[in-house]
Amino acid sequence: MSRIFISGSSTGLGLLAGKLLVAQGHRVTLHARNNGRATDARRELPEVEDIVVGDLSTIAGVRAVAEQANASGRFDAIIHNAAIGHQDTRVLTADGLPEIFSINTLAPYMLTALIEKPRRQVYLSSNMHRQANFNSDDIMWKSRPWDGWAAYSESKLHDVLLAFGFARMWPDVLSNTLSPGWVPTRMGGAAATDDLLEGCETQAWLATSNETRALSTSRYFFHLKETAPHEQSRDTSIQDKLLVFCAEVSGVPLPK
Numbered sequence: 205m206s207r208i209f210i211s212g213s214s215t216g217l218g219l220l221a222g223k224l225l226v227a228q229g230h231r232v233t234l235h236a237r238n239n240g241r242a243t244d245a246r247r248e249l250p251e252v253e254d255i256v257v258g259d260l261s262t263i264a265g266v267r268a269v270a271e272q273a274n275a276s277g278r279f280d281a282i283i284h285n286a287a288i289g290h291q292d293t294r295v296l297t298a299d300g301l302p303e304i305f306s307i308n309t310l311a312p313y314m315l316t317a318l319i320e321k322p323r324r325q326v327y328l329s330s331n332m333h334r335q336a337n338f339n340s341d342d343i344m345w346k347s348r349p350w351d352g353w354a355a356y357s358e359s360k361l362h363d364v365l366l367a368f369g370f371a372r373m374w375p376d377v378l379s380n381t382l383s384p385g386w387v388p389t390r391m392g393g394a395a396a397t398d399d400l401l402e403g404c405e406t407q408a409w410l411a412t413s414n415e416t417r418a419l420s421t422s423r424y425f426f427h428l429k430e431t432a433p434h435e436q437s438r439d440t441s442i443q444d445k446l447l448v449f450c451a452e453v454s455g456v457p458l459p460k
Contacts, residue, residue, distance in 0.1 A: 205231060206225075206231070206411065206412050207230070207231045207232075207278070207279045207280050208230055208232050208279060208282070208283060208411050209256075209273055209279045209282045209283070209319070210232065210233070210234055210235060210282075210285050211235045211260065211283070211284055211312070211315060212235060212287060213234040213235050213236075213245070213286075214234060214236035214244060214255075215241070215245070217285060217328070217384055217403055217404050217407075218235075218286070219234070219245060219248060219249065220401065221283060221285065221408050222234050222249055222252065224405070224408045225412065226251045226252065228408070232253055233253050233254040233256060233279070234254075234256075235255065235256050236255055237257070237258070237260070238257060239257055242255045242257050253276075254276055256269050258272065260306070260307050261306050261307050262297055262299055263454055266310070266311050266314040266454075269315065270314065270315055271318075273315075273319050274318075274319055274320055278320045279320075280322055280323050280324065280411075280412075281323060281410075281411035281412065282315065282322050282324070282325055282326070283328070283408075284315065284326065284327045284328060284363070285328050286308075286311060286312075287307060287308045287360075288303065288307050289356055290352040290353050291303065291304060291355070291356075292352055293350060294350040304355045305344065308356070309362040309366070309446075309450065310450055310453060310454055312327055312366055313366055313451075313454065313456075314450070314454050314456050316366070316459070317451075317454075317456045317458065317459045318456060321377060321459070323378065324377065324410065325378070326382070326407050326410045327364070327366060327379075328363065328381070328382060328407060329360045329363040329364050329367075329381045329382065329383055329433075330357070330384075331383045332353075332360055333357055333383075333433070333434055333437075334433070335354075335357045336354065336357035336434070337358075337361075338362075338436050340449075343358075343446075343449060361434055361436065361437065364381045364424060364433050364434065364437040365436075365437055365442060365443050365446045366446065366447070367379050367380060367381035367422070367424075368381075368437055368438065369444065369446065371421045371422035372422070372443070373458070373459070378410075378418075378419060378420070379421050379422060380410050380420065380422070380423045381423075381424050381425070382407060382410065382424065382425040382426065383424075383425075383426045384403035384404065384407070402427055405427070405428060406425050409428060410425065424437070
């Protein structure tokens with residue numbers, strides 16, 4: 205039995221992964237953006253061990269989530285599930301950062317750096333990350349004309365870079381990433397063509413399985429199978445640039 209924390213898990217794939225893990229006998233802590241969503245999540249999954257509450261769009265909110273998570277004790281695995289999708293305009297957070305960057309990139313960096321080191325880290329990316337390139341000169345989209353789909357795809361490339369960068373930093377932690385596919389969640393939309401239940405299996409498997417493939421690190425998976433990520437994701441200099449940028453923006457130093 206493992207203890208697992210799942211960010212962004214009051215609905216959608218995060219909640220489904222929580223239900224699957226609880227059914228398998230694991231102890232799960234969910235995360236909700238506010239108290240109303242936490243109440244709804246507990247109604248959906250009353251067997252959940254705990255629910256932490258906090259807004260991952262702000263630096264202070266991420267810190268609060270990490271503090272609550274640490275107060276409950278060490279986790280065996282963390283699933284970085286929280287994300288938002290395409291936005292038509294460049295929406296800024298209370299910190300003056302693009303919301304897509306704050307939730308999809310900065311939050312998983314901060315949670316990794318602030319929560320007591322688990323045995324496994326699982327980062328949700330997307331196959332759309334292969335359509336992006338790492339724009340080190342304009343990560344915040346200050347100079348380029350805003351493109352919501354490109355910004356989303358870049359953030360998902362960031363998630364792969366984070367997974368592989370932390371895998372290098374922490375060889376004693378299994379750090380992997382995956383695409384759940386295009387699934388019919390609130391973010392994916394009703395037209396999505398991939399199976400919803402299949403979309404949550406890989407993250408649960410990476411968080412708990414003792415199969416040889418699940419005990420690897422620095423790998424990218426799609427529906428339980430390893431597949432090739434964007435070639436830039438293996439560039440250690442790019443990994444380091446993103447990690448340093450996140451540390452500077454958040455004020456949370458790179459963990460030792």
